[in-house]
Amino acid sequence: MNTASTALDTPEEATGPSAAGPAPVEIVVAYGFWIFLLSDIIMFSALFASYAVLSGDTAGGPVGRDLFNLQHVAIETLCLLFSSYACGLGSLAIDAARLPAFYLCSALTFILGATFLGLEITEFVGMVAQGAGPTRSAFLSAFFALVGLHGVHVSIGLIWLAFMVAQVAAQGPRDYVLRRLHCFSLFWHALDIIWIALLTLVYLLGVGS
Amino acid sequence: MPQNPRDRAPGKERDKSSGSLATYTAGLGFALLLTAGSFFVGKTGLFWPPGLPVGLAVLAIAQMGVHLVFFLHIGTGADNHNNVLALAFGVLIVTLVVGGSLWIMMHLNANMMPAAAAMEMRN
Numbered sequence A: 001m002n003t004a005s006t007a008l009d010t011p012e013e014a015t016g017p018s019a020a021g022p023a024p025v026e027i028v029v030a031y032g033f034w035i036f037l038l039s040d041i042i043m044f045s046a047l048f049a050s051y052a053v054l055s056g057d058t059a060g061g062p063v064g065r066d067l068f069n070l071q072h073v074a075i076e077t078l079c080l081l082f083s084s085y086a087c088g089l090g091s092l093a094i095d096a097a098r099l100p101a102f103y104l105c106s107a108l109t110f111i112l113g114a115t116f117l118g119l120e121i122t123e124f125v126g127m128v129a130q131g132a133g134p135t136r137s138a139f140l141s142a143f144f145a146l147v148g149l150h151g152v153h154v155s156i157g158l159i160w161l162a163f164m165v166a167q168v169a170a171q172g173p174r175d176y177v178l179r180r181l182h183c184f185s186l187f188w189h190a191l192d193i194i195w196i197a198l199l200t201l202v203y204l205l206g207v208g209s
Numbered sequence B: 001m002p003q004n005p006r007d008r009a010p011g012k013e014r015d016k017s018s019g020s021l022a023t024y025t026a027g028l029g030f031a032l033l034l035t036a037g038s039f040f041v042g043k044t045g046l047f048w049p050p051g052l053p054v055g056l057a058v059l060a061i062a063q064m065g066v067h068l069v070f071f072l073h074i075g076t077g078a079d080n081h082n083n084v085l086a087l088a089f090g091v092l093i094v095t096l097v098v099g100g101s102l103w104i105m106m107h108l109n110a111n112m113m114p115a116a117a118a119m120e121m122r123n
Helices: A013-017 A025-054 A070-095 A099-131 A138-171 A175-208 B020-043 B049-070 B078-111 B115-122
Strands: none
Touching: A025 A138, A025 B078, A070 A099, A070 B020, A070 B049, A099 A138, A099 B078, A138 A175, A175 B020, A175 B049, B020 B049, B020 B078
16 A cells, blocks of 8 residues: 555655754854844844934934035945955855965955944044034934944954954864854845945935935 | 755855855945945935935845845745745844834824924913
């Protein structure tokens, strides 16, 4: 009697994917980190929502059009984008065990990220100096909270990258080092996605409308 | 280690050896194009102003898609099932938080008495 089992061709289909055993560590780690990134994005979405609600409440103070310099913002955007690209090339290099290329790409990633951070700090300092600090209006409170949180993420990413390069130098491209590096590159690319939303909602709409 | 064909780590490509550099470079090219488009749409006065936010949102969402596919390698393959499912849940929550806040606050603003009238009632 083999007609009863015709619908179940392979053992895997008979019992579902979990019968193949636990997933490799590489997949579990990256999936967990992906969940973290999504929850991080959800945290950002709360600040995006508050910014969107408060962006009109300037309390007679400066509005976005007076404060934002789109040329400055364009340079920031390019820094982050090329930093992300360099990070991607770095992960290709380390996967192919080409260490010099990895160090070069990581250095580029770091320099571009640090340039972005420097530009952002310059912008913040300039705004506070002209009396448009976070205490001026609800709009500016929401602005500094949202853009500042992204800046904090970039700072943490830079520290993380420095640690990862040190780990590769000290311990070589071992499995667990590669897994951590992979999580870092996911983090770095996700920051880029948040920046796109920031660029559009805060800067382009702030200046355009 | 034998890999379950239905699983893939986010950010990993199925085929490691070929086409990866091309993927990142294509992603960079698309992202640059869309960024330039966003800045153009935002700066030029050619567009109908009320349509501006919609146009910018479309470009931004397209660029997020480019980043997801080309940099984070979140695709539509069968091995990417879990990653896409998690992403879909994230998108749902973000939509609820942002859309819901805007919706509620717009209605509250519309129903709010002007400040001057409220002051008069108190006196």
